[in-house]
Amino acid sequence: MVQKYQSPVRVYKYPFELIMAAYERRFPTCPLIPMFVGSDTVNEFKSEDGAIHVIERRCKLDVDAPRLLKKIAGVDFVYFVQKNSLNSRERTLHIEAHNETFSNRVIINEHCCYTVHPENEDWTCFEQSASLDIKSFFGFESTVEKIAMKQYTSNIKKGKEIIEYYLRQLEEEGITFVPRWTPPSITPSAETSSSSCKKQAASMAVVIPDAALKEGLSGDALSSPSAPEPVVGTPDDKLDADYIKRYLGDLTPLQESCLIRLRQWLQETHKGKIPKDEHILRFLRARDFNIDKAREIMCQSLTWRKQHQVDYILETWTPPQVLQDYYAGGWHHHDKDGRPLYVLRLGQMDTKGLVRALGEEALLRYVLSINEEGLRRCEENTKVFGRPISSWTCLVDLEGLNMRHLWRPGVKALLRIIEVVEANYPETLGRLLILRAPRVFPVLWTLVSPFIDDNTRRKFLIYAGNDYQGPGGLLDYIDKEIIPDFLSGECMCEVPEGGLVPKSLYRTAEELENEDLKLWTETIYQSASVFKGAPHEILVQIVDASSVITWDFDVCKGDIVFNIYHSKRSPQPPKKDSLGAHSITSPGGNNVQLIDKVWQLGRDYSMVESPLICKEGESVQGSHVTRWPGFYILQWKFHSMPACAASSLPRVDDVLASLQVSSHKCKVMYYTEVIGSEDFRWRFC
Numbered sequence: 001m002v003q004k005y006q007s008p009v010r011v012y013k014y015p016f017e018l019i020m021a022a023y024e025r026r027f028p029t030c031p032l033i034p035m036f037v038g039s040d041t042v043n044e045f046k047s048e049d050g051a052i053h054v055i056e057r058r059c060k061l062d063v064d065a066p067r068l069l070k071k072i073a074g075v076d077f078v079y080f081v082q083k084n085s086l087n088s089r090e091r092t093l094h095i096e097a098h099n100e101t102f103s104n105r106v107i108i109n110e111h112c113c114y115t116v117h118p119e120n121e122d123w124t125c126f127e128q129s130a131s132l133d134i135k136s137f138f139g140f141e142s143t144v145e146k147i148a149m150k151q152y153t154s155n156i157k158k159g160k161e162i163i164e165y166y167l168r169q170l171e172e173e174g175i176t177f178v179p180r181w182t183p184p185s186i187t188p189s190a191e192t193s194s195s196s197c198k199k200q201a202a203s204m205a206v207v208i209p210d211a212a213l214k215e216g217l218s219g220d221a222l223s224s225p226s227a228p229e230p231v232v233g234t235p236d237d238k239l240d241a242d243y244i245k246r247y248l249g250d251l252t253p254l255q256e257s258c259l260i261r262l263r264q265w266l267q268e269t270h271k272g273k274i275p276k277d278e279h280i281l282r283f284l285r286a287r288d289f290n291i292d293k294a295r296e297i298m299c300q301s302l303t304w305r306k307q308h309q310v311d312y313i314l315e316t317w318t319p320p321q322v323l324q325d326y327y328a329g330g331w332h333h334h335d336k337d338g339r340p341l342y343v344l345r346l347g348q349m350d351t352k353g354l355v356r357a358l359g360e361e362a363l364l365r366y367v368l369s370i371n372e373e374g375l376r377r378c379e380e381n382t383k384v385f386g387r388p389i390s391s392w393t394c395l396v397d398l399e400g401l402n403m404r405h406l407w408r409p410g411v412k413a414l415l416r417i418i419e420v421v422e423a424n425y426p427e428t429l430g431r432l433l434i435l436r437a438p439r440v441f442p443v444l445w446t447l448v449s450p451f452i453d454d455n456t457r458r459k460f461l462i463y464a465g466n467d468y469q470g471p472g473g474l475l476d477y478i479d480k481e482i483i484p485d486f487l488s489g490e491c492m493c494e495v496p497e498g499g500l501v502p503k504s505l506y507r508t509a510e511e512l513e514n515e516d517l518k519l520w521t522e523t524i525y526q527s528a529s530v531f532k533g534a535p536h537e538i539l540v541q542i543v544d545a546s547s548v549i550t551w552d553f554d555v556c557k558g559d560i561v562f563n564i565y566h567s568k569r570s571p572q573p574p575k576k577d578s579l580g581a582h583s584i585t586s587p588g589g590n591n592v593q594l595i596d597k598v599w600q601l602g603r604d605y606s607m608v609e610s611p612l613i614c615k616e617g618e619s620v621q622g623s624h625v626t627r628w629p630g631f632y633i634l635q636w637k638f639h640s641m642p643a644c645a646a647s648s649l650p651r652v653d654d655v656l657a658s659l660q661v662s663s664h665k666c667k668v669m670y671y672t673e674v675i676g677s678e679d680f681r682w683r684f685c
Helices: 016-024 067-073 141-172 188-202 210-215 241-248 253-269 277-286 291-307 310-316 321-326 351-358 360-385 408-424 441-451 509-520 652-660 677-684
Strands: 003-006 010-012 036-046 052-061 078-087 092-099 106-116 124-134 329-334 340-344 392-397 429-437 460-464 526-531 536-542 548-557 559-567 583-586 589-592 612-614 619-625 630-640 665-675
Touching: 003 141, 003 253, 010 141, 010 241, 016 106, 016 141, 106 141, 124 141, 141 253, 241 253, 241 277, 253 277, 253 291, 277 291, 277 360, 291 310, 291 408, 291 548, 291 665, 310 360, 321 351, 321 360, 329 360, 340 360, 351 360, 351 408, 360 392, 360 408, 408 441, 526 536, 526 630, 536 665, 548 559, 548 630, 559 665, 612 619, 630 665
Parallel strands: 340 392, 392 429, 429 460, 526 589, 536 589
Antiparallel strands: 003 124, 010 124, 036 052, 052 078, 078 092, 092 106, 106 124, 329 340, 526 665, 536 630, 548 619, 548 665, 559 612, 559 630, 583 589
């Protein structure tokens, strides 16, 4: 497996020329990098005007590896080839490095780039990327990989320190300014002949004349440089190292790399709303920075948020009055770490009454609004306290908890809420303080604990009786001044006291079912399953030519091909039988085929748009201006094997689906609309 690394943008608040002067002091050897024993210049080239300087070095490294491994490998030192291409005119330095030792067994490539900051020409940006591919190594592949990653991350941490060390050294020597490169004076006669060369040189990172081959540089060294184009960071598309530390916290180099790579993948493939950096980081932490696993659960969550319009829940949804009066929970200041504090008086809450009066879905939506508010408060506290705050603390008071709280539908609603929150708000709970746990609590804990992630369970602190008032209790986590009054504190807590919900507010099972359906069908999107050999198709009838068919869909699972066809005659409606050939009902959504098997492409129907291949996780928006009236068929067709699920515990729906239908399944969530051509221009022009 190839290991990859991508750094954030590291900013030096010094001019490029001064950074270059500091960088050159690392050679031929650097005492701050003990493993860097020395280096020899292999080839060197300077352009006549001094703007281009290419130097190739052979670097000798004393890798910190077990003596036995070195003996088996038969080497004491490892050699790397590093090629530096400095363009003083454009103020860039590209660095390429690869291993010479064991190059047939291990492939290591590194690319680094120093450039001028896009918003301040007196600052310098630095980025680096690297890859490690171990083909074989005497049976010690895993050991070599661990050693290589450990040494590399250690050197990454030292990189900025080394530059700053040499900058201080220059300052001590009285060097605080290095003039920029300026072109040498040109005589009028030579000006015309050299102007074209200048223009060409200015447009390239490195320009080397063929004549330089005669001076000793090899053809490989002088081939078109393989260093990447300058990767200049901007606040919108790059992550700055200082920004990460200020708003996201102290991350290891590999954790930074995972965040940057996952963020970049989202920017390239996801056309919808991109999560904030701190939320992407939460999904990575929830899967121990395994990018593939984090990407899968995050894509599922993004689809879920879009389908149920969770991003707008705080602005568009008002909790029913019953919840405002009888839900005994609310936000209350913050803990000692600056985390927002949520207080829940579960023992005083009539869970049965709330479920009977509101239904399971209304309770779930209210909990989602609490979590959305928690995310907002974390952002505010990050600004207020000047340090990253990405989670909140929850204080749960269980005084009054009894067997009534173990009512089966209430427990079912609680488990459903836990499942949804765990899937879509990972790593948002910083600490859970459970106070005054009664004897019945172990029964409740036995029921709910299997549904709680191991990482989350480690954040639980449980106190029986008045133990929370002793050493290691509440005062260790919450300032005395804000301990709620119902816990013998001095602060008046405005959280509702709960109490029994009047039975006059109870609703029938039929009313609750209709209300639940209404809450979760308030979406313009529909879901569908796509199987191998069974595409999903929808019919759009067009009366007026030049109408516009618009679409917006997300590929939730697998890869699909999107097609648009036109037919002058209407397809036969799909059969009602869910097991029939034209329609399949599955837990993941409907599947309908409209194009009859006897129809021939080109005779009965025609393709009006080129097929569009869409990968898992992509969000696609588009439109088609119709040329003729008639019937248009939008088709989502299976393209390739869907990605394997990365979660260790499959969802019940997926297990049921795998038993009922083929495992070759994709899922899409889509919305379509037909707009008149004039309306379309008015909306989008």
